[in-house]
Amino acid sequence: MLNPVPDPLFARRASLGAGLVMLLLLCVSATGFNPALLTDPATLASLAGFTAQFWPPALGSTLLAEVAAATVTTLACATLGLALAMLVGAPAAYFGCRTLGEAALSHTRAQPLAAAAGALLRGVLVAMRAVPEVVWALLFVRAIGLGTLPAVLALGVAYGGMLGKVYAEILESQPPENARALGAAGAGRLARLAYGVLPGALPELVSYTVYRFECAVRASALMGLVGAGGLGLLLDNSLKMMNGAETATLLIAFLLLVGAADATSRLARQALATPRGTTALALAFASAVLASLWQLDTLWQGGVANADALARFAAEFWPPDLSASLWATLAEALWQTLAMSVLGTLLAVLVAVALALPAAGELGVLLQLAARALLALLRGIPDLVWAMLAVLALGLGPAAGVLALALHTSGVLGRLFAETLQNTPAECRQALAVAGAGRATAFAYGVLPQVLPQWLAYTLYRWENNIRSASVLGIVGAGGVGGALFFALSLFQMPTAATLIVAMVMLSWLAETASARLRAQLG
């Protein structure tokens, strides 16, 4: 019997579903992603041959010494990069923070000059953080040559932009009365900061910096893929030589390093709770910076003195290439990037849901442990590394990018989805169970409506992130606008590179805006 009462949402849902299917088909055709390729016997054989070498991992003493040295380099780069970012971000926040200014003090309009300077500062910070750190590294490698200095500079610039913005936001989130009262008593800007704002804001400032350190370690380990030293350089070499045993060793080292960074960050946040711990943390960071300087000193060989070369290099980017011939390439590269991010995210959602159910303990303890381990592996290996492996399996091109994004994202989303499931109160499903509902139906009627909006919001956030990822995967040959950029930089076509970078930044800005709109509609 057909339902005589028409569902008022039916038309909207049907068109939404049809639109989604259309989008999926478009993305599949744009990226040439064909899951059947993965079952191609020739591909499978070469992949099996490669992964068969993974066990046992290479443990020769020369390699281990090399890995240890590269790990130290990676850590040193991350530490110095973060220190540089703090040197950039802290003053930027101090001058950019609106609640510290004279205007906020007396509730008057800012001086036109001060307002213009503030806007300029914010614009520079936006540009610094909008270009992904790997792209910065690529640019610095081209400007001053291979080595660890480009990695430090790249982290300093990209994270400096982020810290400048977030530090200012944290300062602005403090209650303004304290600073205003001090200002009314004649205190200067620095005194207002030190006595009125900093005491309340410090824990959050430090905690965010610690989180950024964790990210810096992960990013620094990848800088080698574009020739900027550290673990990534070794990984790049062993992958290019199809040396499975070495690759396995490096992947393990990478996972251990990321795990250690995670643990350090958690420890540091605990230390923040006591004044003694805070002092210890500050001392530890200062000595880490000094040790890193000493460690990398010999490797730099006067690179810093080469500021002239840097300026000349930057000048080559102006004016950007706006010729008609570039537009077609650009449009195709951007569309490919977009398609990669959408398809990768959608595939990841399917895998994430399938893994989140066991990971949340729905199907027993044994499957829970297995699912969690798999999720940790999927998200522990960054998308750039997945992309290098995917290129081996699927060949160069956007299809490898889709696979890489799908693998990494399913690890991230799977964990978030599982957490949502575990945080959902059990009453609804329990009531359905005592009314005789089966497991699947009790889940669909009692749990799913509660978790679905959260899952959707996470998916959109991750898609924003994946647009940014998709635009750099091309650096290792996995399609998208990153590939065109890598190509242009290799041929020293700086004006073309400038246009591509601007387009890349605009695409991710558009995606952010669209996703924010969609999320607001979910409400």
Place this chain on the structure above:
Amino acid sequence: MSLTLAAASLTRGKRRLLDGISLTLAQGEQAALIGPSGAGKSSLISLAATLAAPDGGQVSLLGEAPWQLGARARRALRARIACVWQSPPLPARQRVIHAVAAGRLGQTGTLAALARLMLPRDGSAIERTLARVELAHKLWARSDVLSGGERQRVGVARALYQAGELVLADEPVSALDPYLAAQTVRVLCEDARARGATLLMSLHSVELALAHFPRIIALRDGRVAFDLPASEVDEARLAALYEGDSPAGPALSSPATALTPARC
């Protein structure tokens, strides 16, 4: 017998919630459960709803011992028992039509139930059920935009739609104004009588219990204080039952002689 408790006990941690409860409800019988807060009314309902297993004594529902059945048979038994909960377990964002349809999940196949989420079915029957609690206009509304009283009535509608042979209700009208409360209790009583189903309802309000139920079971400190026809419940018994409960408690303010005769 529809519902039999034989010396049933329930312990949570160190607290003895129910202490050797014995009572029997015949097929088609209707009884109200009263008593001060913490007396064990909700515990007794959860025992009868198979939400909890007794840690002493026996529970028998619709002629079956639920905790001696296999999982599949217990599921089939549960599908025949409808419950109304004090705070209705409605997931946020779920639409009312699905929240009511969920009452029959024990009687529908899994695939059909999942398909219904996409293409709602049986809309007119659900609308008629909602009309009985004066909520027909909320058929397509989302649960999280309903008021507390509306949510509670959706919970009642779900139990009506399930049409169980044993109907259990745990303070089903606590969020309703006096008019709607009386109306809703009447709907549940009439529905049970029309179908010959057994009804056990815990109520905070003694007036409602005496007005609608022929049999009153009173609990205090996890034991049965008295189990009498409504006509034999007098002021002295109620005073003893609620003694020491908060002064603003539900003890009768009007003399027992002024009680309306049982109508159920």
